[in-house]
Amino acid sequence: MNSMTDAGALPARSAVRGRQKMTPSEAFVETLVAHGVTDVFGIVGSAYMDALDLFPLAGIRFISVAHEQGAGHMADGYSRVSGRHGVCIAQNGPGITNFVTAVAGAYWAHSPVVVVTPETGSMTLGLGGFQETEQLPIFSKITKYQAHVNNRARMAELTSRAFDRALLELGPTQLNIPRDYFYGDIECEIPSPLSIERGAGGEQSLDDAAALLAKAKFPVLICGGGVVMAGGQAEAIALAELLHAPVANSYLHNDSFPADHPLWCGPLGYQGSKAAMKLLAHADVVLALGTRLGPFGTLPQHGLDYWPAEAKVIQIDADPRMLGLVKPISVGICGDAKAAARALIARLSGRSLACHANREQRQAEITSERSAWESELEQWSHEKDRWSLEVAKGSSAMHPRQMLRELEKAMPDDAMVSTDIGNICSVSNSYLRFKSPRSMFAAMSFGNCGYAFPTIIGAKVAAPGRPAIAYVGDGAWGMSFGEIQTCVREAIPVTAVVFNNGQWGAEKKNHVDFYARRFLGVDLNRQPSWAAVATAMGADGIRIDKLSDVGPSLRAAAAAQKEGKTTILEMMVTRELGDPFRRDALAMPVRHLDKYKSTAAR
Numbered sequence: 001m002n003s004m005t006d007a008g009a010l011p012a013r014s015a016v017r018g019r020q021k022m023t024p025s026e027a028f029v030e031t032l033v034a035h036g037v038t039d040v041f042g043i044v045g046s047a048y049m050d051a052l053d054l055f056p057l058a059g060i061r062f063i064s065v066a067h068e069q070g071a072g073h074m075a076d077g078y079s080r081v082s083g084r085h086g087v088c089i090a091q092n093g094p095g096i097t098n099f100v101t102a103v104a105g106a107y108w109a110h111s112p113v114v115v116v117t118p119e120t121g122s123m124t125l126g127l128g129g130f131q132e133t134e135q136l137p138i139f140s141k142i143t144k145y146q147a148h149v150n151n152r153a154r155m156a157e158l159t160s161r162a163f164d165r166a167l168l169e170l171g172p173t174q175l176n177i178p179r180d181y182f183y184g185d186i187e188c189e190i191p192s193p194l195s196i197e198r199g200a201g202g203e204q205s206l207d208d209a210a211a212l213l214a215k216a217k218f219p220v221l222i223c224g225g226g227v228v229m230a231g232g233q234a235e236a237i238a239l240a241e242l243l244h245a246p247v248a249n250s251y252l253h254n255d256s257f258p259a260d261h262p263l264w265c266g267p268l269g270y271q272g273s274k275a276a277m278k279l280l281a282h283a284d285v286v287l288a289l290g291t292r293l294g295p296f297g298t299l300p301q302h303g304l305d306y307w308p309a310e311a312k313v314i315q316i317d318a319d320p321r322m323l324g325l326v327k328p329i330s331v332g333i334c335g336d337a338k339a340a341a342r343a344l345i346a347r348l349s350g351r352s353l354a355c356h357a358n359r360e361q362r363q364a365e366i367t368s369e370r371s372a373w374e375s376e377l378e379q380w381s382h383e384k385d386r387w388s389l390e391v392a393k394g395s396s397a398m399h400p401r402q403m404l405r406e407l408e409k410a411m412p413d414d415a416m417v418s419t420d421i422g423n424i425c426s427v428s429n430s431y432l433r434f435k436s437p438r439s440m441f442a443a444m445s446f447g448n449c450g451y452a453f454p455t456i457i458g459a460k461v462a463a464p465g466r467p468a469i470a471y472v473g474d475g476a477w478g479m480s481f482g483e484i485q486t487c488v489r490e491a492i493p494v495t496a497v498v499f500n501n502g503q504w505g506a507e508k509k510n511h512v513d514f515y516a517r518r519f520l521g522v523d524l525n526r527q528p529s530w531a532a533v534a535t536a537m538g539a540d541g542i543r544i545d546k547l548s549d550v551g552p553s554l555r556a557a558a559a560a561q562k563e564g565k566t567t568i569l570e571m572m573v574t575r576e577l578g579d580p581f582r583r584d585a586l587a588m589p590v591r592h593l594d595k596y597k598s599t600a601a602r
Contacts, residue, residue, distance in 0.1 A: 019189040025051040025182045027156040029058050030190045035163045037087055039063060039078065039461055041071035045091025047118035047179040063461065063490050066482035068095050070454035072102020072115065074486075077458030079111045081416060081438050083229070085166055086458060089116040092179060093131030097138065101448050103172050104142040108444040110225060112166035115139070115174050122178040135176055144171035152181040153188065160191040168196055170229065170318065198230070198318060200343035201335025209287075209314045209331045210347035216285035216312075217354050218362065219243045222268065223257040224250035224337075226290020226318060228437045232338025236289060237261065239341045242348055244359045245287070246366045248276035251297025252419075252429070252442035256290070259433030262363070265370060268306075269297035271429040271578060274376065275369035277306035282365070284308075288315040288329075290337030292322035294445055301579070316340045377405065377430060387512045388576040397572045398547055400424045400499065404431045407497065410551035412558050415439065415467040416459050420452035420480075422473035423505025427578045438463075450479035453496050457483060460494050460561075467558040468494040474524060475504045481533065487566040488538035495557040497569045498530050509577040514586050534568035545572040 015034035022030070028051050032040075039061045044052065055062050065071045068090045075086030086106075090096055096117045106113040117139075119125070120132040136146055145165035147158040155177070162175040200206060213219055221243075227236050233256070240247045240263050247257045251269030258264060266273025268280070280286070286308065291297075293315065298307055312330040315323055316337055323332035333340055355362070381402050382392055392399060404424070408431040411417070417432060418441040419425045434440055441459060443451040452470040460468035472480065477498045487494055508522040534541030540560065544553055550571070557567035580586070591597045 015190045017190065019187060021185060021187050023050070023182075024152040024155040024184060024186055025054060027186060027188055027190065028159055028177075028182070029054045029060070031156045031159040031163070032060060032087070033058050034160070034190050035085060035193050037085060040087045040089055041065055041074040041078075041458065042089040043068055043071065043091065043095060045095055045118065047092040048089060048116070048177070048182060050182045063486070063492075065454070065486045068098035069102050069450065070457075070480065070483045070486065072099045072113070073105065073451055073454035074458030074461070075113045075115075076102060076106040076109060076111045077418065077441055077455035078462040079106075079113055080109065080441050081459040082462040083231070083438070084112070085163055086111065086113045087116065088113065089118070091131065092118045092120055092135070093133050096135050097133065100138060100142070103139060105443055105446045105448055105451060106172040107142045108446045110170040110229065111172065112170060113172040114162050114166050115143070115172055117174055117176045119176055119178045121180040123180065125178070136174070139174045142172070143174045144169035145173040146176065147174065148176045149178065149181050152184050153186045155181065155186065156188045156190050160193065164194040168194065198336035198339060200339035201316065201333035205331055205333045206340070206343050206347060209333060210344055212285050212312050212314060212330060213243060213287065213344065213348060213353075214351055215354050216243070217358060218282050219245040219285045219287060219355055220280050220283035221245050221247040222250050222280075222286060222288045222291055222293070223247055223253070224289065224291025225253045225256065226316070226337040227256045228253065230290060230336050230338035231437075232290070232336070232341055233257065233437050235338050235341035235345070239289075239345050242345060243353065243355055244362060245355065246276075246279040246362070248273070248280055250291040251294065252444060253291070253440065254429070254432050255434040255437050255439040258435045260435050263366065265366060266373065267429055269299070269429070270301060270581065271427050272301060273373055273430065274302055274304065275373040277301065277304045278369050279366060281306040281308055283311045285312045285314065288313060289341060290316060290318075292317055292319070293326045295326050296445055298327065383576045383578060385577075387517070391575040397545055397574045398550070400427060400501075400573045400576055402547055403550055403571055403573055404428050406547055406550035407431070407554055408433065410554040411469075412467045412555075415469055415558065416441070416456065416463065417469050417471060418442070418452040418456040418459065419471045420473055420476040421447045421449055421506070422476055422499075423509065423578055423581070424499040424501070424573065425452070425471050425473055426506065426581060428471055449476035452476070453480040454483050456494050456496075457486060457492050460492050467561055469554070469558070470494065470496045472496055472498050473505065474498060474500045474502065474527060474530065477530060478524075481530070484534060484537040484539050484566065484568070491564055493561040493564050493566050495554070495561065495567045495569065497554070497571060499571050499573055500527070500530060501573045501575050502527060503575055505575070505577055506581040509580045510586055512577065513580050514588055529570070531568060531570040539566040539568055541568045541570065543570045543572065
């Protein structure tokens with residue numbers, strides 16, 4: 001009996017076992033079932049319709065989106081919350097090319113997304129047919145593995161391998177299928193998913209790391225995304241407490257160590273915590289746990305060049321290619337963050353540790369720096385540069401930092417927050433604090449606009465009981481607000497906080513600092529009321545221009561999610577600008593041609 005053709009919808013279930021006759025579509029769907037897939041994001045297309053027809057029978061929900069890029073980001077958000085595969089699929093050709101930005105984002109977030117790319121039929125490939133393009137080269141540099149089904153009999157084998165590799169290599173994989181290979185009859189067995197345990201790393205390197213930590217007088221931990229992905233927060237806490245070491249979150253991984261822990265100091269990187277940076281500067285041994293120490297996340301900030309050049313650095317990462325790539329290291333450990341932390345605890349427990357001699361003094365420094373940073377944030381109600389003072393003068397709109405502080409105070413304890421790329425979203429790095437892992441999702445180093453809203457939709461599908469909130473600038477919102485349709489149509493309630501200052505703020509700051517305010521392309525004039533647009537699309541839209549309304553509005557929107565309502569909070573804020581986002585990539589302009597010199601001098 002072929003289970004895929006029985007009448008009636010079935011709940012999520014186990015795949016069939018044993019070698020059987022089936023169609024390639026059945027083999028494809030049964031393999032998804034074997035890997036526990038219950039949700040797939042995409043736009044319907046004739047290229048894979050035969051398989052799509054089987055999704056309800058297999059207990060797989062197909063979530064129809066507004067744009068394929070949104071589907072890719074939703075799969076990313078789903079995987080980052082659940083720790084399982086996120087899956088997206090679309091029509092061959094233009095539907096598939098629309099995935100590119102989202103797949104690149106997932107690549108740098110190490111998200112196990114499987115992007116299924118139905119292709120032009122095998123008998124017309126290369127003839128320039130309708131919706132044809134070469135789909136493998138497009139994704140070759142932004143996936144960990146590419147499987148191309150070159151024979152319909154290999155459908156289950158290659159589908160399973162794409163899923164296995166996504167988890168094994170912690171990143172997106174591509175499954176490319178000629179559209180005619182969904183049809184026909186084959187005989188095959190559905191492979192069981194691989195289950196590979198990750199180890200702690202080499203014994204000698206762990207011994208060397210423990211020896212350095214035992215001698216350290218001021219050790220500092222940096223907890224990265226690897227801690228979250230390994231489920232290793234408890235081990236990170238235990239290791240930090242054993243050493244009584246201050247702990248910094250790596251850039252955009254504010255959920256890697258709980259913000260309510262007395263050893264937590266805040267995030268590094270752009271708009272990060274001065275407390276974390278100043279304490280890191282004192283370190284004689286840095287333990288980078290589950291982080292690649294990316295270049296943008298360790299740049300000087302707030303005028304502080306805080307990286308301790310003389311410190312010994314122990315780096316632990318599951319990807320050996322990341323070890324020593326950005327910062328010189330003393331010990332490199334290729335291992336799972338959770339297992340490695342546990343192994344170091346075992347090696348250090350019961351030993352005489354140099355850092356215990358000045359434990360109270362170090363705790364006093366942690367407490368002092370944290371207190372000073374919190375006090376500075378509380379008083380940092382405006383940016384202090386001349387441009388921001390001018391635009392803030394006489395404005396009735398809210399100041400971004402004051403608004404972000406109110407959002408922070410009102411944030412539900414178990415909230416998930418995604419952040420887009422842009423000036424105010426970046427400043428929010430100073431204000432986002434989490435107690436639980438798998439709570440913060442940023443566009444990471446790919447830094448694409450339009451990321452946050454679809455990502456939080458995918459996160460909500462994976463964790464429907466948690467409040468889901470996206471921080472989005474008005475520029476990025478123009479790229480992604482179409483997915484309100486998805487929230488309403490598919491009953492996925494989320495909250496979007498849209499920062500409306502009528503500008504591309506990050507780029508405008510560059511015009512202020514480097515181009516004498518010669519603004520070009522940075523003002524977003526004649527925008528619609530985003531609250532009104534949201535209401536017209538079936539969501540609740542609320543315009544907010546008073547600080548006293550920020551906290552109550554966020555709380556109400558989070559509560560409304562329990563009633564199935566999506567809410568768009570349009571925050572009317574001033575045009576104040578934070579520090580330049582890419583000072584490392586800009587210089588004062590020089591002009592050699594006479595016709596351009598007067599422009600540069602203005």
